[in-house]
Amino acid sequence: MKHLCVLFTILFIKISAQSEIKGIAVAENGQPIVRANVILFNAANEIETFGFSDKTGSFSVSTQKTGNFTLQLAAFNHHPTSIEVVLDHQNKRIDLQKVEISKIPENEIQEVIVTKQNPVRIRKDTVEYTAEKFASGTEMNVEELLKKLPGITVESDGKIKFNNKEVERVMIEDDDLFERGYQTLTQNMPSQSLDKVQVLTNYSRNKLLKDVQNDERVAINLTLKEDAKGKWFGNALFATTSYVENMHQVKLNVMNFSKRRKFYLLYNRNNLGLNEMGGVAYLMNPAQETDAENIGSNLSINPVIRLHQKNSQFSDNRTNFNDDQLASLNYIYNFRNDWKLKFVTVYNDIENRNYTDNTYRFMYDGLQFTNIESKTWKQNIRNLVGKLELSREFSKNANLQFYNKTSSVHERNSNDFIFNGALNQQSGNNRLTSTESKISYTKKLDSSKALVAVARHYYYDRPYNFTDENEVFTYVTGNPEARRIRQQLYSQLNFAGAKISYLNRYSDSKYLELQLGDEYRSEKLNSEISLFNNDLQSIVFNRAEFQNDMYLKQNRVFAKGKFIHTYKNWKYTLDLLSELVSSDFNRTLQSELFVSPGFHIGFEDRKTGSFTLYGNRRFTPLAIENLLQNYIYLGNRNFTEGTAGFQLLPDYSLGLSYSLGDQLTKNLNFSVNYMRLERFMSNNSLVNKNYTFNQTILVEDNDTFFANLEVRRYVRFVKSRFSLLGGFMSSGYKNSINGQELVESTFSNKKVGFEMKSGWTKKINYELGYDWTFSRLKSVSFTNDYLDQKGFFNLYYNFSSEFRIQGNFEYYHFGNTPQKSTRFLDIKADYMIKKLKTNVFLRANNLLNSSTIQRYSLTNVSESIYTQRLMPRHVVLGINKNF
Structure with a gap:
């Protein structure tokens, strides 16, 4: 091979x-x-x-x-x-x-305009496309138009790239309605109202920092035709299957954009398996950005217990048995006195069901057993999020920004598990409330210097209750009456931080940034468990091992410096972070000083290509859920506890990347990365057939190495772009089973594949690809190899400018076991009625009616075959009307 x-x-x-x-x-x-x-x-x-x-x-x-x-x-x-x-x-x-x-x-x-009829105008930091020069009249939304612009690509998830660099924002008339969730806009806004599409390179969200901050971000600004400004327009979609499947989708987008006011209303409901949260998901979690205008990271609390499992192999329309609805209102008003008001609110109700089967075989040190499980997961989440943002421009050298975001989440779980033939029912009730406020002030000292001050507060409160009906505590306590379990958890996070930054661009080739800040956070995590018999009578047992009452207080004072120097084709970046971390974990006090350096060296040349060499050292704190004093019951016959006190885990990484090609087509991309964890979290698992106790332990030294290669060329005799893809990954791991010595294992995989995409201008085009992933798990006592394969073939045919059809075929085979392969065949047909601005479409999904997919997995002590139910064959007929 x-x-x-x-x-x-x-x-x-x-x-x-x-x-x-x-x-x-x-x-x-x-x-x-x-x-x-x-x-x-x-x-x-x-x-x-x-x-x-x-x-x-x-x-x-x-x-x-x-x-x-x-x-x-x-x-x-x-x-x-x-x-x-x-x-x-x-x-x-x-x-x-x-x-x-x-x-x-x-x-x-x-x-300077290149030519009057030129569809592209290029200025210093802006590439401007004239929309009508690239439009054919068949585009139903902005995304379909963007796909036709040279230099712009749109990923399958709606993310946009310009010259291989991800676009951070998509704005309308210089106002940002959706931040990182711009897919909602690009996938729904009609394109006929567009005048220009402007790609902004070296983009800065803060206009005062445009010529000061060293920023290589990319954004897109959409400008409207004069007759579309201040007018109401949008689109409405309705789709349905036959009454047998009883699946539907309804979507309504209404918008009005003027210089002073911008309004966008969205409503969507579907049970077709479609995930409509991509455009508003950014509102659910606090931003994790590290630039001068932000402070605070890792502000969300990972739930200790996860009572729902979703697929990770396919897009949601393959496995997402759902019934979702989403409503969103985005509004911006620009006052005459330089104040700006922005308001966003989202209501979302998600119902998701997932069906899985698992055969698990354990083999270690003479202990062997097999468990067979069948699981039905059902989750309902109701989200309500509101965000209010105010900003003010003070002349040309100062501005003020403030926002407050409040979120409320109610999650309910109802699961039916069958474990070796015995029914096990779970139910959970989880309420989350959070509020976040941030204020920042920017003062531009002169054309090359600026000061930025920011303060932020975040509060998170999460009570969690769940019940489980099984006999696991019969084995743990020795009491045959212990059949029902009720566990209550409570998590809380309080964060406050402030930072001041000094930015100085000495010249076109030198940039300095200094930051000084302080962050304080306090966290709580409590758990308590109760046992009952089948008649709901309380059972007395020793609860000491199953209760937790923890708090963690941490103060972090930090100073950070960044220096960037460019010389001819070279670019050098040096970072230095110094932080004094003081912590109080359950009355155990400690303080320590950490220094984290980093560097970045880049070279760019059109002939020889460009490369980047980088490295850094960092310290990552243990999360409070890894510090459990006693056991928490996770459900599904699993328990976990922590054995380490609070500390920061050190690691360092090195990387090299190389690319060769012109601006629009990267013909060669290669990257290699190495990471070493000096201490990392592992576990000691106490395993038997009926339950598992996992103890979090700290282990020294873990190495991870991975490399990727992509070569793209145009093969003239078939007039197609050919891509050769390769990758390699190797990672070490150490863990303990039943209290014995650490077992060292190494997991590695090699990936090779290819893709082809036609460059024809004819009615027919195609895309195809296939890849092989060779995986190996090597432990002290054995070596196991297995192969995963997947491929795809997409065929596009345009009968006319109004009628087009698309066929998609996918193939999957996981592991070396004699499990079946899985194939999907989908057909999409669209007919555009230009005069009515209407698209009639047909979607035939999973025509081969593949009912399940299997995945093989392996650890150093076990193997398992995981089977997941798939959405059945269904045909959707719909209409999408622009107005």
Whole structure:
């Protein structure tokens, strides 16, 4: 297999080719022009690709096509220059040497537009697309339009990338309604109202820090046509199956955007397995950002008990037996006195069911047994979130921002488990309340310096009650009457922090950032358990081992410095974090000083490619749920406790990445990373057939190594882009079974695969891919290998600009056991009635009616086969109307 992959790679590289056009952009005096816009047009005056000149004026653009092209160069305050280019065979390289761009006389200077009919305009930090130049009239939403813009790609989850860099925000007329949840906007907003799509590079959320902060973020700003501003528009969708399946989807989006006011209302309900939370999930958890305007991390409390399990193999529409509804209101008002009000509220009701079977075999030190479980998980979550944000611009050198967010979550669980033929019922009731407030003030001292002060408070309160009916405590206590379990838990987190930052851009090549702050947090975790017989009469037993009453108070004073220096094609970044951490864990006091350095070295060159070398050392605190004094019952016959006091776990990491290719197509990407945990959490498991006690222990030294490779080329004779994918991962682990010595194990996997995507301009196109993952678990007493495989084939056919059809096929096979493979076949058909702005669609899902999928897993003491029920075959007919 190894030799086959090497041969395959060699052949692949030889048959792959692109044509390159390069040169040096210079002014009339011979000086290089930095960031000149370089655009390659084909014979139809369509953009083939584009790029920029670097610090030496050098530029390079590539294409897989042949024919007559026009290369156009333009720069601010310069006349555009056009050059006719002929590419008559593959792998042709044209060196234009020096290309002179003449300067516009001062009395004629105006904004530079490449050409009047040009659909793309490139300025210093902005690439602007004219929407109507790329639209065909069949697009039902913004996302479908974005997929047609050169340089922009849209992932399957709705995340957007520009030149392989993830877009952080999508705004409307410079206002950000959805923050990181912009999929709600892009997947629902009609595209016909758009005038321009502006990609903002070096984007900063705080306008005052735009030319100060060293930021490489990317955002998108959507501008509207004049006749769409201040008008109500949106879309409505209704879809249904036959009465047998009785599955439906209803969606309504209503919006109104003007310069002063922006309004967006969304309502959705479905039981088709669709997860509609992607666009509002950012509201549920506090932000974990580390820039100058934020303070605080790891502010959410992980639930000790998880009474619900969802799939992790597929998209939700394969396994999500649901009945969800979501309502969201987003509103922005810009006052005349420079105040801005932003209000967001979300109501969400989720019902999810999951059906799994598991055969578990334990084999260690003479102890062998098999457990067979069948589980029905049912969860209902009701969320209500409100966020109010106020901001004020004070002239041109100061601003103030404040927000408050309040959340309420009510979760209910009702599970039916069958363990070796015996019924086990669980029910849980969990209420969570949290509130978060933050205020920040920015003062711009001059054109290159700024001060940022921020303060934040977060409060989290979570009582948790659940009951479990099984005989596990019969074995634990020796009392045959102990059949019902009730456990009450209570978690609380209180956080307050403040920080001041000084930012100074000394020059275009030097940047300094200094931070000084203090964070205080207090946490509580209590648990208590009660036992009853079948008649609900209380049973007396020794509860001391099953009660917890813990608190953790921590104060962290820190200072952080960052220095960035660029020299020619090199970029150097140095970080240094110093923190004094004082903690009080159940009256055990300790204080310690930690120093965490980090570095980042980058080099970028159009010819030789770019690489990044980085490393850091950090200290991660143990969470309170890892510090349990006594056992907590997790349900499902499992108990856990902690044996370590509060401490910070040290680790360090090193990484290297390399990429080669033009701006739009990264032909080669390679990365390698190494991490060493000097101390890490493991467990000592006390195992028998009827229950497991897990004790958290600290173990020294764990190494993890992983590498990834992606090579993309255009194969001319099939006119398709071919991608070769590879990866390797190896990680060590140490744990103990039944109190014996630590067992050392190593898990590794090697992944190889390929993908092909057609580049045809015809009616038909395709995508296909396949990958093999070779996994190995090596322990002291054995070595086990197994293979996972998955593949896909997507076929697209456009009968006309109004009617298109798509077929998707997926294949999965997990493990070496003689379990069945799983196949999916889906068909999608869309008919666009342009005059009515209406799309009629058909979705035929799981046409092969695959009912289950199996997954094989292995540890150093056990193996298991996990089976999950799948959504049955169903056909959905729907209509989507823009208005």
